[in-house]
Amino acid sequence: MLRDGRTVRNGTETFIEIHRREYKSLPSPYIAYGNQICIDDTGYSFVDCKRKCFNEMLKKECSCTMNPSPTGNETYCVDDYHTNTCAAELYGAILQSSTLCVCPPECRVIKYDQVLSSVANKNDFQSHYLKIRIYLKDLSTTVTEQVPKYDGVTSLLANLGGQMGLFLGASILTITELLEFIIFIVWTVIQRRAKGKNAVRHIDI
Numbered sequence: 001m002l003r004d005g006r007t008v009r010n011g012t013e014t015f016i017e018i019h020r021r022e023y024k025s026l027p028s029p030y031i032a033y034g035n036q037i038c039i040d041d042t043g044y045s046f047v048d049c050k051r052k053c054f055n056e057m058l059k060k061e062c063s064c065t066m067n068p069s070p071t072g073n074e075t076y077c078v079d080d081y082h083t084n085t086c087a088a089e090l091y092g093a094i095l096q097s098s099t100l101c102v103c104p105p106e107c108r109v110i111k112y113d114q115v116l117s118s119v120a121n122k123n124d125f126q127s128h129y130l131k132i133r134i135y136l137k138d139l140s141t142t143v144t145e146q147v148p149k150y151d152g153v154t155s156l157l158a159n160l161g162g163q164m165g166l167f168l169g170a171s172i173l174t175i176t177e178l179l180e181f182i183i184f185i186v187w188t189v190i191q192r193r194a195k196g197k198n199a200v201r202h203i204d205i
Helices: 046-061 078-082 086-096 153-167 172-204
Strands: 012-024 110-120 133-145
Touching: 046 086
Parallel strands: 012 133
Antiparallel strands: 012 110
């Protein structure tokens, strides 16, 4: 509601259909939302982080604040915010820049899809009024959840074994036989060297 506003015209009856969506991402060390690390904290809010950052920049750049304390001497810059002055220009710069007020996203995000449809009122009396009907499409929620590709060593070994079997034709039995063959070769070399040393000692005696 804070970021996804809608504009409707007077003299119409507007229907707003809403569907609830929930996105669950994994915290660090996993990467969420493309190339970012999300914050898994119920007390954290992306909107509050942006608001606090904007307010701190207002104090520094415009010498005013959006949240003055009751006992403080801060200047409330609501007038500057609505006119084309310091606060408005700063707000526009924050919207256009990706380096100002960098706030990580939340791991759990709830969004609402909206479908709008309007019908014009033909009655002259009703043309001065606006009627809005907001309703849920259904009582279900579409959940999109991020899961780790490898959930532990077992899944990693299973995937590795499947790739080896697909591209190399290898299996557990093949790898065991290869290890057995290598051990046999090493043992044979050690035995031959030991016999050679014994033969040299026998000749010297």
